[in-house]
Amino acid sequence: MTGLTLSDKVMIGTALLGGMSGVVGSFAVLRGRSLVGDMLAHAALPGVCLAFLLMGNRNLLGLSLGALASGLLAIGAVTLVVRWTRTKEDAAIGIVLSTFFGAGVVLLSIIQKPAIGGNKAGLNSYLFGEPGNMLTGDLVLLAVVAVFVLMAVSLLFKEFKLVCFDADFAQSQGWPTLRLDLAMMAFLAVVTIVGLPIVGVILMAAMIILPAATARFWTNRLHVLLLLAGGFGMAAGILGTKLGQGLPAGASIVLTAAAIFTVSLLFAPRRGIVARLLVEFRLRKRVVCEHLLRSLYELSESQLPQLPTLPLPRIREYRYWQPWLLDRLLSQAAAKGLILQVDQTVQLTPLGLHRAAELTKAHRLWEMYLMQCANIAPDHVDRDADDMEHLLPESLLLELEQQLADEGRLPRVQADVPASPHQLGSVGNRQ
Amino acid sequence: MSTVAFEIHDMTVAYHRRPVLWDIDLEVPEGKLVGIVGPNGAGKTTLIKAALGLLPLASGKVEIYGKPYAEQRRLVGYVPQRESVDWDFPVTVRDVVLMGTYGRLGWFRRPGRAEREIADHCLQQVGMASLAKRQIRQLSGGQQQRVFLARALAQDARLYFLDEPFSGVDAATEAAIIELLHTLRTSGKTVLVVHHDIQTVREYFDHVILLNMRLIASGPVETTFTSENLHKTYGGRLTILDEAAEAIRQREPNP
Numbered sequence: 001m002t003g004l005t006l007s008d009k010v011m012i013g014t015a016l017l018g019g020m021s022g023v024v025g026s027f028a029v030l031r032g033r034s035l036v037g038d039m040l041a042h043a044a045l046p047g048v049c050l051a052f053l054l055m056g057n058r059n060l061l062g063l064s065l066g067a068l069a070s071g072l073l074a075i076g077a078v079t080l081v082v083r084w085t086r087t088k089e090d091a092a093i094g095i096v097l098s099t100f101f102g103a104g105v106v107l108l109s110i111i112q113k114p115a116i117g118g119n120k121a122g123l124n125s126y127l128f129g130e131p132g133n134m135l136t137g138d139l140v141l142l143a144v145v146a147v148f149v150l151m152a153v154s155l156l157f158k159e160f161k162l163v164c165f166d167a168d169f170a171q172s173q174g175w176p177t178l179r180l181d182l183a184m185m186a187f188l189a190v191v192t193i194v195g196l197p198i199v200g201v202i203l204m205a206a207m208i209i210l211p212a213a214t215a216r217f218w219t220n221r222l223h224v225l226l227l228l229a230g231g232f233g234m235a236a237g238i239l240g241t242k243l244g245q246g247l248p249a250g251a252s253i254v255l256t257a258a259a260i261f262t263v264s265l266l267f268a269p270r271r272g273i274v275a276r277l278l279v280e281f282r283l284r285k286r287v288v289c290e291h292l293l294r295s296l297y298e299l300s301e302s303q304l305p306q307l308p309t310l311p312l313p314r315i316r317e318y319r320y321w322q323p324w325l326l327d328r329l330l331s332q333a334a335a336k337g338l339i340l341q342v343d344q345t346v347q348l349t350p351l352g353l354h355r356a357a358e359l360t361k362a363h364r365l366w367e368m369y370l371m372q373c374a375n376i377a378p379d380h381v382d383r384d385a386d387d388m389e390h391l392l393p394e395s396l397l398l399e400l401e402q403q404l405a406d407e408g409r410l411p412r413v414q415a416d417v418p419a420s421p422h423q424l425g426s427v428g429n430r431q
Numbered sequence: 432m433s434t435v436a437f438e439i440h441d442m443t444v445a446y447h448r449r450p451v452l453w454d455i456d457l458e459v460p461e462g463k464l465v466g467i468v469g470p471n472g473a474g475k476t477t478l479i480k481a482a483l484g485l486l487p488l489a490s491g492k493v494e495i496y497g498k499p500y501a502e503q504r505r506l507v508g509y510v511p512q513r514e515s516v517d518w519d520f521p522v523t524v525r526d527v528v529l530m531g532t533y534g535r536l537g538w539f540r541r542p543g544r545a546e547r548e549i550a551d552h553c554l555q556q557v558g559m560a561s562l563a564k565r566q567i568r569q570l571s572g573g574q575q576q577r578v579f580l581a582r583a584l585a586q587d588a589r590l591y592f593l594d595e596p597f598s599g600v601d602a603a604t605e606a607a608i609i610e611l612l613h614t615l616r617t618s619g620k621t622v623l624v625v626h627h628d629i630q631t632v633r634e635y636f637d638h639v640i641l642l643n644m645r646l647i648a649s650g651p652v653e654t655t656f657t658s659e660n661l662h663k664t665y666g667g668r669l670t671i672l673d674e675a676a677e678a679i680r681q682r683e684p685n686p
Binding site: 158162221222 | 480483484485501504507509511515516517520521522523526527530533534536538539540541542566568582586
């Protein structure tokens with residue numbers, strides 16, 4: 001490993017950290033425990049300082065053990081506070097987190113006094129993170145932890161999945177849910193603590209939560225989610241250190257992770273905001289187009305089967321349209337061959353009539369159903385039917401038609417398919 | 432008398448020291464469909480959870496085919512209340528059903544082809560085969576319930592506990608569940624169902640357990656589901672019992 005430059009080491013180190021905190025963080029987020037990582041990180045600070053005071057140097061393993069000890073103490077404190085007082089868990093986490101962090105800051109300021117000896121350089125990095133201090137030994141520790149955690153998670157994948165999804169069911173099958181929960185928490189604690197000198201106690205929580213939350217936008221499968229979260233964490237580590245040269249590294253890693261999250265939030269397929277707006281927009285567009293066709297049908301109805309030419313002002317009068325919207329709708333309908341538009345008149349084409357008749361039928365079926373079966377007043381029914389009919393699947397409309405026919409409220413449905421012009425089942429049909 | 436599938440002896444269960452079930456004593460013979468009936472807060476879910484070892488017993492014991500639950504887990508299938516899990520969890524319908532096989536698989540072993548076939552077969556039995564690859568978020572309430580049933584079927588148990596399987600489901604699902612219960616009974620399984628609707632008890636079940644913090648009655652529907660017993664079950668709580676529970680809770684200033 002001696003061939004590596006410092007910047008290589010930093011990049012590998014942050015990538016390892018990002019990857020494992022993404023994987024371990026996914027379980028914490030799915031189990032509803034994302035704040036535990038935050039608490040562990042903050043609560044680690046007094047342990048780090050005490051370990052330094054005891055050892056007089058900043059050996060990473062020693063400091064990490066100190067961090068682990070005070071982190072576990074904090075978890076114990078939260079458990080006790082929740083168990084024996086009326087304090088809720090989120091409040092208890094807040095209290096313990098800030099108390100421990102306060103103690104850590106006090107200890108840190110004591111260490112800074114000249115009376116205390118030892119090499120203090122880099123201890124401050126526990127606050128905001130400083131991967132630039134990474135030694136080869138630190139890198140080895142990160143790699144060992146990463147391999148250990150990833151192996152454990154892939155061994156226990158099935159068990160963790162079950163406990164996260166349905167702990168009661170897991171327990172009824174005899175799984176030791178408490179111990180599995182503790183194991184999940186222990187992995188979280190280990191990852192948090194080795195990550196402290198890199199991103200700092202304040203920002204470590206983001207490394208736990210952000211990659212997992214980001215990955216959730218892209219997949220509905222747990223194993224894919226874990227891989228993606230690991231990948232996003234790694235990418236944040238690498239890009240963050242690359243882009244943020246000269247800036248505090250912890251902050252630039254977290255900001256990169258947040259940027260990836262924001263992009264996912266906006267642009268992920270299906271779950272992303274843009275995709276959802278697009279669906280909404282398409283629906284609205286379909287609805288106004290259907291309104292236009294139904295209006296044209298109703299205006300033409302008295303003269304059917306002739307297709308009358310309708311002057312534009314009559315269409316405007318019949319239903320309120322914003323002028324620009326009507327113009328656009330008409331030109332779109334004309335482009336699809338549903339209407340003929342000549343000067344200031346509009347005429348349904350046979351294709352347009354067919355579509356419009358179907359829509360009008362669906363609308364009226366709903367109106368009848370709502371009036372007769374749901375007792376909705378006739379003067380409200382138009383709008384009530386309107387809200388729903390665009391969303392209904394065709395199968396339901398057929399069922400509705402059948403039901404209204406069965407109750408004698410509608411002429412019996414007749415298939416208007418002409419009889420076959422040749423003998424059915426003849427050889428010519430089978431090819 | 433046929434084999435006893437499930438037996439509770441002098442069981443008392445308490446939440447935070449407040450007793451919610453007092454001194455329950457009952458037996459369920461093998462091969463019966465059993466309704467657990469009682470008003471809200473009567474302890475129906477508590478009874479099931481205590482039987483499954485999810486809650487500690489303050490006293491008494493539970494036996495499955497004559498042995499403690501811990502030794503007989505493989506014989507028991509469980510359908511929790513639908514609302515008890517997060518339906519936005521990133522798994523598919525088949526993933527959830529596969530969880531029923533985890534108990535048999537044991538530590539570290541992953542479900543393989545054999546388990547997937549079992550899962551698909553169980554989904555078929557509840558009429559959900561075509562939705563195996565759906566994300567569970569996209570399911571209706573009735574479909575969610577069927578997925579839970581399929582998961583319990585995949586446990587391949589002899590004794591099933593179902594917690595409110597009919598709550599908030601459509602008529603088609605209700606009919607499908609009933610049909611499934613009958614199939615289970617035909618193959619000699621015993622099924623205990625927490626049930627809310629007294630109207631349908633006679634139609635659905637052979638046996639009934641009437642519960643209101645204590646056991647009112649337990650036995651065949653014809654002899655047990657009488658208006659007198661119903662009156663005892665629903666005719667208000669026993670105030671003394673309630674007050675006693677409250678007094679025990681208040682004795683120490685714990686939450």
